[in-house]
Amino acid sequence: MKSQGGVREVRPVAHFARTLRKRRNLLAVTMISGYVALLTGALPLRASDEAEVGQVGGVARDAASGKPIADAQVVAHNIATKKDQATVTSSDGIFTFTHLGPGQYEVAATKDGFQKSSARIEVAARRTARFDLTLAAEVPGAAVKSSQAPLTDREKMLLDRLERLESRLSVMEAGAKGANASEAPEARGNQPTLVASTTGVAAPPARLPEPLPLPLPVPAPQAAAPPQQPVPSIPEALQAPPSSPGVDNFTPFAYGDFTWLNGTSRNKDTVLDTNFFTPEVRFDTNFITDFNQPRDHSMGGSTEQFRSGEIQVEQISVGGDFHWQNVRGRILTLMGMFGVTTPRNDPSSGVGQWDVRNAYRYVSEAYGGYHFNVNHGLNVDAGIFVSYVGLFSYYNFDNWTYQPSFVSSNTPWFFNGVRIQWFPTNKLKIEPWIINGWQSYNRTNGHHGFGGQILYRPAEWLSLVFNNYGNGTDTLGNPNRVRLHTDDSIEVRYFNDKESKGISKMAFSLTGDAGCEYGGGVTCHGGKGGPKQSFLGVMGYNRIWFNKDQFALTMGGGKMNNPGRYLTLLPPINGADAVSGSPYFTGNPGDPSHMWDANINLQWMPRQYITWWFETGYRHSDVPYWTGRGGITPPGGNTGAPSQYVCAAGGSAGTNDLATAYTNCGGPGSVWFPDLRRGQATISAGVMVKF
Numbered sequence: 001m002k003s004q005g006g007v008r009e010v011r012p013v014a015h016f017a018r019t020l021r022k023r024r025n026l027l028a029v030t031m032i033s034g035y036v037a038l039l040t041g042a043l044p045l046r047a048s049d050e051a052e053v054g055q056v057g058g059v060a061r062d063a064a065s066g067k068p069i070a071d072a073q074v075v076a077h078n079i080a081t082k083k084d085q086a087t088v089t090s091s092d093g094i095f096t097f098t099h100l101g102p103g104q105y106e107v108a109a110t111k112d113g114f115q116k117s118s119a120r121i122e123v124a125a126r127r128t129a130r131f132d133l134t135l136a137a138e139v140p141g142a143a144v145k146s147s148q149a150p151l152t153d154r155e156k157m158l159l160d161r162l163e164r165l166e167s168r169l170s171v172m173e174a175g176a177k178g179a180n181a182s183e184a185p186e187a188r189g190n191q192p193t194l195v196a197s198t199t200g201v202a203a204p205p206a207r208l209p210e211p212l213p214l215p216l217p218v219p220a221p222q223a224a225a226p227p228q229q230p231v232p233s234i235p236e237a238l239q240a241p242p243s244s245p246g247v248d249n250f251t252p253f254a255y256g257d258f259t260w261l262n263g264t265s266r267n268k269d270t271v272l273d274t275n276f277f278t279p280e281v282r283f284d285t286n287f288i289t290d291f292n293q294p295r296d297h298s299m300g301g302s303t304e305q306f307r308s309g310e311i312q313v314e315q316i317s318v319g320g321d322f323h324w325q326n327v328r329g330r331i332l333t334l335m336g337m338f339g340v341t342t343p344r345n346d347p348s349s350g351v352g353q354w355d356v357r358n359a360y361r362y363v364s365e366a367y368g369g370y371h372f373n374v375n376h377g378l379n380v381d382a383g384i385f386v387s388y389v390g391l392f393s394y395y396n397f398d399n400w401t402y403q404p405s406f407v408s409s410n411t412p413w414f415f416n417g418v419r420i421q422w423f424p425t426n427k428l429k430i431e432p433w434i435i436n437g438w439q440s441y442n443r444t445n446g447h448h449g450f451g452g453q454i455l456y457r458p459a460e461w462l463s464l465v466f467n468n469y470g471n472g473t474d475t476l477g478n479p480n481r482v483r484l485h486t487d488d489s490i491e492v493r494y495f496n497d498k499e500s501k502g503i504s505k506m507a508f509s510l511t512g513d514a515g516c517e518y519g520g521g522v523t524c525h526g527g528k529g530g531p532k533q534s535f536l537g538v539m540g541y542n543r544i545w546f547n548k549d550q551f552a553l554t555m556g557g558g559k560m561n562n563p564g565r566y567l568t569l570l571p572p573i574n575g576a577d578a579v580s581g582s583p584y585f586t587g588n589p590g591d592p593s594h595m596w597d598a599n600i601n602l603q604w605m606p607r608q609y610i611t612w613w614f615e616t617g618y619r620h621s622d623v624p625y626w627t628g629r630g631g632i633t634p635p636g637g638n639t640g641a642p643s644q645y646v647c648a649a650g651g652s653a654g655t656n657d658l659a660t661a662y663t664n665c666g667g668p669g670s671v672w673f674p675d676l677r678r679g680q681a682t683i684s685a686g687v688m689v690k691f
Contacts, residue, residue, distance in 0.1 A: 052125035052326075052373045053250060055242075057096040060089045060109045060117075063136040068093025072111040072135065078249075079104040079120075085246040098242035101250030109133040125373050237276035237324060252376050252423040256460030260493050262400045262509045262541065263393040267608050271691050276324050279691070280332060284315035284396055286686030292677055296631030300571030301619070303345070303409045304402055305682065306337050308627075314338060314686075315395065317364060326371045328379065334364035342413060345569065347476040348440035350579035356441045360384065364394065364414065376423035385419050387412040387439065388453050389467045391489045391511045391539075397688040400509075401601040402615050405539035405558030407513045410567045411487065412439035417448070429455040438474040438483060445473035447482070461493040469515075475566065476579065481520030483566075485535070487513045498549060505545035511558075513537040517566055522589045531590035533564035550605055557598030557617075568593045571625065573632045573674045576642035583645055583656040584674055585625070594622040614685045621678050630675025648672040 056076060060069045074095040076085045080103050089095045095109070102125045108118035114135035121129050248254040259266040272279055290299055290308035297307045306312065319332035334342065339362050343349070349357035360366075367383025386394045390408035393399055403409075417435030424430065432452040436443045449472030456464045467487040475481040488511070495506035516524035516534040526532035539558025545551065562568050565587040576582035599617025606612075619626065640652025645661035647653050648670055653661035661671050 052102070052371075052377075053099050054102055054123035054125055055096070055098050055128045056100060056105070056107060056121065056123060056130075057094065057128065058131045058133060059093045060095060060111075060133045060135060061093060062114075063117075063134040069109075069111060069114070069135060072109045072114075074107065074109045074133070076100060077106045077108070079106065081249055083247070083249045099248060099250075107133070109135060111135060113138055238274045240273055241275050249426060250376060252426050252429060253457055255426055256457070258457065258460065258463065260505060260507055260545075261463055261491055262507075262543070263388075263391050263398055265393075265395075265398045265690060266605070267690060269608065271609070277320055277322055279320035280317070281689075281691045282315055282317040282332075282395060282397060283313070283689040284336070284686065285311065285313050285688075286402070286684055287311050288682055288684040290627065291681040291683075292626060292628050294627040294629060294631045294675070296627075296633040298572065298632050299627050299680075300573070300632060301409075301569050301621075301625055301680070302403060303341065303413065303569070304396060304404070305684065306341055308682075312337055317395075319365070323371075326373075327368075328371055328381070329368040330365050330381075331363070332365040334362055338364070343441075344572070344577040346440050347474075347578040348437060348442035348444040350476055351442050351444055360416075360441050367419075374422070376426050377421070378423070379421040380418070381421075382418045384414055384416050384441075387415050388465065389469070389485070389487045390513070391465070391487075391491075391509060395690075397611060397690040400541055400543050400552070400554040401556070401599055402613060402684060402686065403597075403599060403617055403682075405537075405556070405597050406560035406595055407487070407511055407537040407539045407558055410535075410537075410560065410562070410569055411485075411513065414439060415449075416441050427457050429453070431455070433469075435472075437472045438469065438485075440474065444476055445479035447471050447473045449474070449483075461496070463489075463491040465489045475517065475520065478520040481517050481522060481533075483515065483517050484524075485513070485515030487511070501547050503544060503546060504549050506543070508540065508542045509556075510540045511538065515567075517564070522564060531564065533566060533589055534562070535567050536561045552603045552605070554601045554603075555599075557596065559596040560594070562593040562595075563591070564589050565591050565593045568595075571627070571632055571674075571676070574634055574640075574642045574646060575638040580642040582642055583658070585676070592623060595625070596620055609689060609691055611688045612686075613688070614683075616681075616683045618679065618681045620680075624676035624678055626677045626680035628675030628677040632674040632676070634672050646672045 060072045060074065061067065062069055068089070070089055070091045070093060072089040072093070072095075074087050074089060076097050078084070078101070081101075085097055085100065087095050087097060089109070097107075100123045102123055104120065105123055106118055106120050108116055110116045114137055117133045117135045119131060119133060121131065123129060257268070258264055259268055270278055286305075287310070288299070288305050288308055292308075294308055297309055299305050299308055304314070306314075313336040315338045316335040317332050319330070322329040322331075342364075343357045343361050346357065349355075363384060365383075365385055367381040367385055369379055369381030372378040372380070390404070390411040392404040392408035394413045396402055415433060415435040417433060420432045422430045430452070431454075433450065435449045435451070437449045449469060451467065451469035454466045458464075465488070469483070469485040472483050473479055473481060474483050489509060491507060491509045493505065493507040495503065498504050514534075514536055516532075518524050518529070518533070521530045522533035523529040524532070524534055537558060537560040539556065541554055541556030543552055543554040546553070560568075568587070570576055570578060570582060570587070571585055573582045573584045576584075581587065597617060597619040599615055601613060601615040604612045634646045634650075635648075636650050639646045639650070640654070644656050645653035645658065645665075647661075647665035649665070653664045653671060655661050655664060658671070662668060665671050
């Protein structure tokens, strides 16, 4: 051993002792580092638009040795709901539960060779509970087995001798320090070190320890470790949210798989998700052939089918959901054909100044709000949100068929106002609406509209939804006419074998709608108060999935009776919309409208993010309504005001009175008329993508 300043260097001896002990302490060191990581934030909480949850974590230890126990089974049992979540401890003995609903839990750890250990804890929303579970060996005094090989007899002897020398080494170092403090450095040379005596007389030189039977091992020289590059840290907001082990019985409707429902996205996974933002992207392209073969390629009476014989991009939507510290927001753009076809059905844009229709034209959803930790969640949002009236989704990717029946096509796709979503349980939603009106950006007349939804899913195979609307005065130019409406649906999955290569799933939906308008010259039932102004519709569909849900065949249709035509879609004759109206298809009180339809749809879904589809259908009306061969566009293109007649020779008739139009255009046969038919048969196909 090298000499330095007259003091014998004893550090290699102590180092050798620590080296032998390293095998004994390796597991403990690993456990400590893992536990420190746990205490310093290994369990980040997610702040999102979902119901709030808590987290639990800790270390399972051997009661005798304090060492961590790997591969122990840990179960968190909810005292109130009787539901369990399970996990297994890591190699460091660490266990975590990242998605527990608030409440009391009993957390228990078990492993072969140990007695069960448990603790009762209280889990709070957005909090992390950390504690250890100590497991006693079934044989008293037994300890957890180490993964290291046992020490040999010679190693035990060496370790015993080193332990006896440890105290003597510490005394020698202390004495050497005292002598060094009293002797000048240049006079020390290589003289033996004297240990200070308590009597004031110099003590004899300290005797060195006896040599060990074998030479001490000399550690091999270690190459200098290269400097570690700093690992970039990802902000918590951009980290992926923690996965939920087991069944989530707290988040509303998360206890089951409801992607089979009509009107519900079938995506089970999110491609890219963070604690702050969940993106959403949609593409919808179609090709439709109308057997009436309109020469202007223009179709009417639909909110999904607009042009015949062409490939058209129906929807391009980009956006998603923002969620952080209970604050929430959503934006989804609406481009493609939807960007102009949806706003045209809103008459409220004809009230007052500011071009609200164009301000909102390319937005399908845009709202901000807050999530309150009440029951299973309470959300309050304000802005534009989608309507649920009519069962089918606003977005075709989510639906069983591409062209829905009249109950869905002729009822709202969006509302503008305030929405409150209350989840008293994980199976029930109660949702009031305070809105401007019936599918309206503005308030058409003097009253706000009120309504709401009750959604109840008591089991994974059953969904019940009830929508109601009232108070709104939604007839342009008639402030005294009030609208009422109810829309109710049931969906039942009556067969499910998702691994079957034959029939893997079967389900049906049934929807009924009823409504009316009263006041301002009309009544709900007819009589001396005015003509009957009502809506009665029904639609039903049956869907069969094949080959592990990769294919699906849907058949169904519906029927509508809407005297007064206040909800019947106006064909876009000469560019007409809900504001302009049209003299060619009026919506006067008492005007009849009876329609029915049927269609068949086949879908191929090789991945959850894409749907290829083929559909054929027929729709019928008791009055001429669908576009015929001659089209619904004047020969020279859209001419004059859509609310006025067009002359056959060109130019506007300047009036919506037919007799006056004949006079202005030059007599009988001088007025242009669209080609409208009572029936429409179509074949269509397309592809839809949703991430």
